[in-house]
Amino acid sequence: MRKIRISLFLLLGVLLLTGCNTNVVATVNGEEITQQQLDKRVSIVKDYYEKQYGQKIEGQDAQKLIDNMKPGLLDEMISDTLKRQEARKVGKDMTDQQIQEKIDGVKKQFPNEEAFKNFLAQQDLTEKDMAYMLNLQDVVLKDVKAPTEEEVQEYYDQNKEQFKTAEQYEVRHILISTDPDDAGNVKHTEAEAEKLAVQVLADIKNGKDFAALAREKSEDLGSKDNGGLYTFKKGDTVPEFEKAALALKPGEYTREPVKTQFGYHIIKLEKLIPARDQSFAEVKDGIKQQLDQEAKKNKFNAYLEDLKKKAKITNKLAETGDNKSKD
CATH class of the missing domain: 3.10.50.40 (Chitinase A; domain 3)
Structure with a gap:
């Protein structure tokens, strides 16, 4: 019995020294993502789908659906954490005025202060972190060039089926x-x-x-x-x-x-x-916007993938499901 007690004390000591926490589902450069944070994200997504489609996610299949949701949502949270960390580094020299301008620019897109606060809560962001994230986006995408008239015309010529109205x-x-x-x-x-x-x-x-x-x-x-x-x-x-x-x-x-x-x-x-074919003049502005958004998305995704390669990330759901993690 004495040996068993010693072993338990030793195990407890090891757990304390290593900082082991069964409540942590992932770490990103040492920053922890907890089970409670993941559950909150799942709840937000679940509520969105229920409101969007008017159907409750409940019953026998609900838990299976939620469990299938979790790995993808945790990956999103890992990416969000990584972006937030990088945004703080890149934005460390921003002035208070620059930060406030970013905040005000987003605020005016919401009908009231409460809606803005709810948005921040759902994204798990402070106002300052949101400003940093927008600044990071500006920095990463500053060299993305707008599509040329020739590129827009080429897209139209190659995708005319998209521009037929029924x-x-x-x-x-x-x-x-x-x-x-x-x-x-x-x-x-x-x-x-x-x-x-x-x-x-x-x-x-x-x-x-x-x-x-x-x-x-x-x-x-x-x-x-x-x-x-x-x-x-x-x-x-x-x-x-x-x-x-x-x-x-x-x-x-x-x-x-x-x-x-x-x-x-x-x-x-x-x-x-x-039914008719929409002319190039009718759709060119929409095509230009689409190509511009795609170019920016591809540039930022490539930037994020590069960050992930350099980061120290552990993902307990991936370890459980795939028997692997990334260091």
């Missing part, structure tokens, strides 16, 4: 909604909505202007103010709406309310917009 359908529609709001409240029952839609349809048949009725009666906030006007191509909208609209000729409207997951619609087809 046939589109310009409609007006009036929606009587059965869709619940964020609090789960429903404005109309199915029966009420159908009855109101039939009444609106009767007004149209009696000669009332469709666009005026849409402004007055429609509950589709995205289109009611412009008279229910909505332009779409095949695949853009729910199948019931698309099928009803495509069955119309220009000037015709549906003779019965069309039921979808959102409620009851009355739809009028205004016109067909034929």
Whole structure:
């Protein structure tokens, strides 16, 4: 028993001397990334997907999905830590005024101070570190040249399929909604909505202007103010709406309310917009911006990869999954 106790004390001493911490999932040049920080990042991403797609990540498959998420998110955190370390080195001579200018430039992109603070919290950044990161980006990318007119033209010539627009359908529609709001409240029952839609349809048949009725009666906030006007191509909208609209000729409207997951619609087809090729003049600014962004992204990624080669990085998830680490 005495030997076992001595062995335990020795083991404890070794752990203390080596600074072993089972809570640490990675280190970047000696800076630790903890399990709690990784869990926070997972939670942020999980919340984003749930809000984006309206579907809870829960049940039997949820843990497997989260576990599959963690290695990639930890890699991102390692890269973020490395960038933050380098940004502090590069930005050490920045003046207070230069730092504040960077902060103010980002702040004005947010509707209020709270939204800005939430952004920083999600990115796990202080205002000063954010300024350093923007400065690092400026330093690394300062020599990236904007694409020339010839390069933009060449991209257009080689990728013309990207610049074909599909046939589109310009409609007006009036929606009587059965869709619940964020609090789960429903404005109309199915029966009420159908009855109101039939009444609106009767007004149209009696000669009332469709666009005026849409402004007055429609509950589709995205289109009611412009008279229910909505332009779409095949695949853009729910199948019931698309099928009803495509069955119309220009000037015709549906003779019965069309039921979808959102409620009851009355739809009028205004016109067909034929498929066509977009001209170079129409798309050249977008191509130029795309090529510029790609060049900057490639330059910064190459810079980051070089940093990683020189850094001392340990990744416990990689060690567990792949039996390897990088020193």
